Amino acid sequence: MTEELLPETIWDVIAAFLERADRIAELVLTPGWRQYQLLIVLGLLVLAWLLKKATETRWENWARARAGWPKWRLRILVQCLRRQTLIYFMVLCWLVYLVMQQVTWPSRSYIIGVVATLATAWLLIAFLARLVRNGTLRLLFKWSMWIYATLVALDLVDDVASFLDGVALEIGTLHISILGILKAALLIGVLLTTARLVTQATGTALKRNEDISPSMQVLLAKAVQVLLYGTVLMMGIRALGFDLTGLAFLSGAIGVGIGFGLQKVVSNLISGIIILMDRSIKPGDVISLGDTFGWINALGARYVSVVTRDGKEYLIPNEDLITSQVVNWSHSDRFVRLDLNFGTAYDDDPHKVRAVAIRAAEGVNRVLDGPGRKPVCHIVGFGDSSVDYILRFWISDPTGGLTNIRGHVFLALWDAFQDEGISIPFPQREVRVMNEDLPVSVSEAKP
Known part of the structure; x- marks a missing residue:
């Protein structure tokens, strides 16, 4: 836009606003049905407030009795209770408007219809704004939509749109105006909210599908998320008026530079995709990586969350899980x-020791006793002071811990051996002096 056209456009828009303001003031100040409609609207507003005061306690008691409802329905109910006055006012306005449309001239209920439309729009916007999580974005969404709904109801959209489109920056064929920026921001906000809701719904549906493995569920959910948010980004750039073909070379150059600076990040991203595709680990698996032992809490794009028995959460880069030895x-x-x-004395019957050890292990809660999973005990050698045994048993809940179950089995062995009179020897050393003629002197250290 040139400098000569800019003042003319601004003054044209200001003149249009002043003319519309004069018309509204004339409608309000001129005696007749216009003023009567305004009085009716004020009366309906007071009546709505009185109805809210009269029924507030009853509605709250009724809402408390709905404790078994789903969470989403309870949230809607809470929002309705917070806006009782607006709901009553909207319903009363529409009732009065419909009745006056039937019994009198349509022009005598025009203002009431505009107010009813505004009340309905404000109520719907308040409910839709709850879908936006961020508080700042929610506030911007509500105010922008309320302003837009008010302009639509007052038939001022064209005048405001022409003014906002007139304030623009032109670079060659690129035309960036305030109107275009507002449209792009609104479009991106709506698309981001829709993408988030679709991603959550997709993730929930995938988790309910038992035919898909947990790792594939995460992979599909991430793919849908990347696809949706990538589409939102491209549509937002197009909405601003940028030509994507012109940005291809620039984006390629930027991509090469970012690739050198973010090698580790890209490596972790690729490793995460490989982990999800080959299903080597999945949420809930119990793994050991170096000194870290725990179960996988979540698979991220850059790291894997591993929670240990002591409550610590380790964020292990995906690359480490690919290049290091992992025990799953x-x-x-x-x-x-x-x-x-363990070991027992040479005086103890090994057949009895094996039977007692197996019986003691079977008495521990977490030890399995099913076919193919029964505890076994074998002699593995004859030591200097004891007969050495190995006791093998199975568990099915490694997330419950390994050290504690070993401790329980050792304690069961101790109790069983004490009851059966089986001893657990310890090394003993006997020192003999072979030449008794050698003098033996004992010296005490001086303090």
Whole structure:
């Protein structure tokens, strides 16, 4: 836009606003049905407030009795209770408007119809704004939509749109105006909210599908999320008036620069995709990586969240899970075999020791006793002071911990051996002096 046209456009819009303001003032100040409609609107507003005061307690008691409703329905009910006055006012305005349309001239209820439309729009916008999580974005959404609804009801959209479109920046064929920026912001806000809702619904539906593995559920959910948000970004750029073909070379150059600076980030992203595709680990698996032992809480785009038994949450980069040796205790199934080594004295019957050890292990709660998973005990050697055994048993809940179940089995062995008179030897050393003629002197250290 040139500098010569800018003042003319602004003055034209200001003149149009002043003319519309004069018309509204004339409608309000001129005696007749216009003023009567305004008085009716004020009376309906007072009546709505009185109805709210009279029924507020009854509605709250009724709402408390609906405790078993789903959460989304309870949220809507809470929003309705907070806006009782507006709801009563909207209903009363529409009733009066419809009655006056039938019994008198349509022009005598025009203002009431505009107010009813505004009340309805404000109520719907208030409910839709609850879908926006961010408080600042929610406030901007509500005010922008309320202003737009008011302009539509007062038939001022064209005048405001021409003014906002006139204030623009032109670079060659690129035309960026305030109107275009507002439209793009509104479009991006709506699309982002829609993308978030669709992503959540898709994730919930995938989790309910038992035919899809947990890792594939995460992969599909991430793919849908990237696709939706990428589409929102492209549509937002197009809405601002940018030509995407002209940005292809620039985006390629920027991509090369970012690639060198973000090698680790890209490596973790690619590793995360590989992990999801080959299903080597999935949420709920129990893994060991170095000194870290815990179960996978979540699979992220850059890292894997592992929660240990002591409540610590480790964020392990995806690249480490690809390049390092990982022990997955529940990869193919959740059955884990544990081994305990112990020894008994040579005077104890080994057949009895094996039977007592197996019986003691079977008495522990988490130890499995089904076919193919029964505890077994074997002799593994004859030591210097004891006969050495190994006790093997299975569990199906490695997330419950490994150290504690070993401790329970050791304690059961101790109690069983005490009851059966089986001893657990310890090394003993006997020192003999072979040449008794050698003098033996004992010196005390001086303080």
